[in-house]
Amino acid sequence: MITGFYPGNIRLYEVALTHKSASVALPDGSSINNERLEYLGDAVLGAIIADYLYQRFPNNDEGFLTQLRSKIVKRKQLNKLAYKIGMSPLLILNTRQNQYKENIHGNAFEALIGAVYLDKGYYKTRKFVIRKILEKHLDLDKLARKESDFKSRIIEWAQKHKKEISFVTEEGQESQNEQMFVSRVIMMNEELGKGKGHSKKDAEQKAAEKALEKITG
Amino acid sequence: MITGFYPGNIRLYEVALTHKSASVALPDGSSINNERLEYLGDAVLGAIIADYLYQRFPNNDEGFLTQLRSKIVKRKQLNKLAYKIGMSPLLILNTRQNQYKENIHGNAFEALIGAVYLDKGYYKTRKFVIRKILEKHLDLDKLARKESDFKSRIIEWAQKHKKEISFVTEEGQESQNEQMFVSRVIMMNEELGKGKGHSKKDAEQKAAEKALEKITG
Numbered sequence: 133m134i135t136g137f138y139p140g141n142i143r144l145y146e147v148a149l150t151h152k153s154a155s156v157a158l159p160d161g162s163s164i165n166n167e168r169l170e171y172l173g174d175a176v177l178g179a180i181i182a183d184y185l186y187q188r189f190p191n192n193d194e195g196f197l198t199q200l201r202s203k204i205v206k207r208k209q210l211n212k213l214a215y216k217i218g219m220s221p222l223l224i225l226n227t228r229q230n231q232y233k234e235n236i237h238g239n240a241f242e243a244l245i246g247a248v249y250l251d252k253g254y255y256k257t258r259k260f261v262i263r264k265i266l267e268k269h270l271d272l273d274k275l276a277r278k279e280s281d282f283k284s285r286i287i288e289w290a291q292k293h294k295k296e297i298s299f300v301t302e303e304g305q306e307s308q309n310e311q312m313f314v315s316r317v318i319m320m321n322e323e324l325g326k327g328k329g330h331s332k333k334d335a336e337q338k339a340a341e342k343a344l345e346k347i348t349g
Numbered sequence: 350m351i352t353g354f355y356p357g358n359i360r361l362y363e364v365a366l367t368h369k370s371a372s373v374a375l376p377d378g379s380s381i382n383n384e385r386l387e388y389l390g391d392a393v394l395g396a397i398i399a400d401y402l403y404q405r406f407p408n409n410d411e412g413f414l415t416q417l418r419s420k421i422v423k424r425k426q427l428n429k430l431a432y433k434i435g436m437s438p439l440l441i442l443n444t445r446q447n448q449y450k451e452n453i454h455g456n457a458f459e460a461l462i463g464a465v466y467l468d469k470g471y472y473k474t475r476k477f478v479i480r481k482i483l484e485k486h487l488d489l490d491k492l493a494r495k496e497s498d499f500k501s502r503i504i505e506w507a508q509k510h511k512k513e514i515s516f517v518t519e520e521g522q523e524s525q526n527e528q529m530f531v532s533r534v535i536m537m538n539e540e541l542g543k544g545k546g547h548s549k550k551d552a553e554q555k556a557a558e559k560a561l562e563k564i565t566g
Contacts, residue, residue: 167411168403170411171411175395175396175398175399176400179392179393182392183392194387197388201392254471
């Protein structure tokens, strides 16, 4: 068994593996699939990882911790983890959609966490996530170093390819209390990417990320 | 004591109450304030509420659960809760900023959850959140009914004030795989609000929310 322990309520795990394309219809018009468990698992996984990083990096600030956590729980990463822990072949699907584009695996991975949580409780889920996932399949130090510093990366790219790029940032009000920045990456009068954020740095990072996606396809 | 139990590690609670304006500087250049605990508490609170709503509303779908959860954990609501449970006067601050605008109270509230979690563990924190907060200070059924249906509300407002408003929505690509909708609420050629979302409905709701903020100040 993937989780390393015997399931108590096997039904929960079946539901966790059931994509909405293979929903089981109930007489009352509702249907059973893994979406509710995904909602629950997403939150539980967030707490477990927040806790783990808090303990593991006692000297880093909350900005670092938040960023590292979002690198771990992003869909692409969760899709990969679903595959690595061997749950992908177990999914119950009825769709011709591109499973990876649709994040079907990553979502089911979260649903599995939700099922483990309901079946075994928070601390067993935590142990499962830490031992079988974080410590087994992820290199956190490497992930932390792999700065999502998209701005530096696109500037490097431009230098290498002898292109001139510039960042143009406007400041505005999102609402009464919130400032908002919109940043654009411009190359030869063409907008490569646009990003919005509560700080200039954040907006630039997002714009650079978009621009990198565009360039590298 | 606010939490209803004796603290084990009192130091944690002091940190939870310390706003960054009153940070304690450490010899190594870093400083102690409640921001790391806020990061942790935010995630733990999210999991506890996700679980509680999952159990409490067994027949509602994940869209309903997600929406209700975000109504509970939004800053304005957390600011109020901090006040209601009596922690606001205990905050350690050194600022003339508007405390409510800055969400200082809501953030400290999350930090308190982080402190309780580290001090007492997940299940005691869960009990504290459910008994002393969710069941004591929030009417979830009322909150659930209070549909954030901003579109209906602004249409009602317009009818009442005999104004004509319209929603204009554009569809675009956010990235290769993601569709993006941008919606605008227009009144007499003036843009009252703009919203972005992965569905037309979502974009319209956000635009309507902005427009309502603008109108009602």
